[in-house]
Amino acid sequence: MKSLHVLQRPRLVAQPLSFSCGNARPFSASIAHRRAHTSATKPTPRKPHEIDPRWLSTTKQRIGRCMMFGLKPPQVHEAGTILQQLARNWRELIAECGVGRDGFVAWVIGLNGHVNNVTYARYAETARVYFMRNYATHVDPAHKQEWMNLVSNKGVGVIIRSLKLDYKFPMTYPDKVTVYHKLAQSPSGPHASQYSLYLQAMVISEAHQRPAARIHEDLVTYDYRLGKKTALPPFLMAQCKATWELQEQAKKLWRERILEIEARVRTLEVESWDREDAVEDTGGR
Numbered sequence: 001m002k003s004l005h006v007l008q009r010p011r012l013v014a015q016p017l018s019f020s021c022g023n024a025r026p027f028s029a030s031i032a033h034r035r036a037h038t039s040a041t042k043p044t045p046r047k048p049h050e051i052d053p054r055w056l057s058t059t060k061q062r063i064g065r066c067m068m069f070g071l072k073p074p075q076v077h078e079a080g081t082i083l084q085q086l087a088r089n090w091r092e093l094i095a096e097c098g099v100g101r102d103g104f105v106a107w108v109i110g111l112n113g114h115v116n117n118v119t120y121a122r123y124a125e126t127a128r129v130y131f132m133r134n135y136a137t138h139v140d141p142a143h144k145q146e147w148m149n150l151v152s153n154k155g156v157g158v159i160i161r162s163l164k165l166d167y168k169f170p171m172t173y174p175d176k177v178t179v180y181h182k183l184a185q186s187p188s189g190p191h192a193s194q195y196s197l198y199l200q201a202m203v204i205s206e207a208h209q210r211p212a213a214r215i216h217e218d219l220v221t222y223d224y225r226l227g228k229k230t231a232l233p234p235f236l237m238a239q240c241k242a243t244w245e246l247q248e249q250a251k252k253l254w255r256e257r258i259l260e261i262e263a264r265v266r267t268l269e270v271e272s273w274d275r276e277d278a279v280e281d282t283g284g285r
Helices: 053-071 075-095 116-139 141-150 234-270
Strands: 105-109 155-166 176-181 198-205 211-223
Touching: 053 075, 075 141, 075 234, 116 141, 116 176, 116 198, 116 211, 116 234, 141 211, 141 234, 176 234
Parallel strands: none
Antiparallel strands: 105 176, 155 211, 176 198, 198 211
């Protein structure tokens, strides 16, 4: 298995860290295509029940089928508006992340072949360092030195206790990856530990516009001066709680937008190929 070289080194994003992209989960779009009793029937979107990494491509295919069948000018405009929204917000719609694009790290994949599995762990590790540095620089500059120590061996730092990688598909040249991080559980929840921090990273293929891997990170705060683990520092706990609240707000926002898109796409289907008297437009007069 041949490891791919990195042609572009990751750089810290200069803009302030934002939390506009929440824990958005794309949902299955496999709605049962039943014939509508009338063309005026208003579709009711099915409630999301599972994550579908192919939600974006599936939604585009559904819109494409409607356009190939034949749409009226207002419907063509609606389809175009939906596609513009998907093109503008596709990362936010599929990424399960707690930070906005200001927290991302990007690489360009070079050479032929596919990415070595070990490389995904390096992607996540580097992204985690920049994730912490963005807090130090833009979110909580009052504790800048403490944040910088977390990714070093000075004072109190974070070390990996366990790492789990879930591979989704093999990425190949040419491609570019974007890595997002989020908190995997509430710091105030029943399963939270005063010594541990649980993060989840998502590696997204820009070429395929879908997740290529998910990395689950179990981190422990470690005091290098005492040589043993220690409780999460108050400044870290405070920011984790604030971040979790922002993640939950963004999660609700993007779920609502996904359901809105689902309803609009289903309306196009019911008004075109999936209506009772549907006749395909072959271009004749």
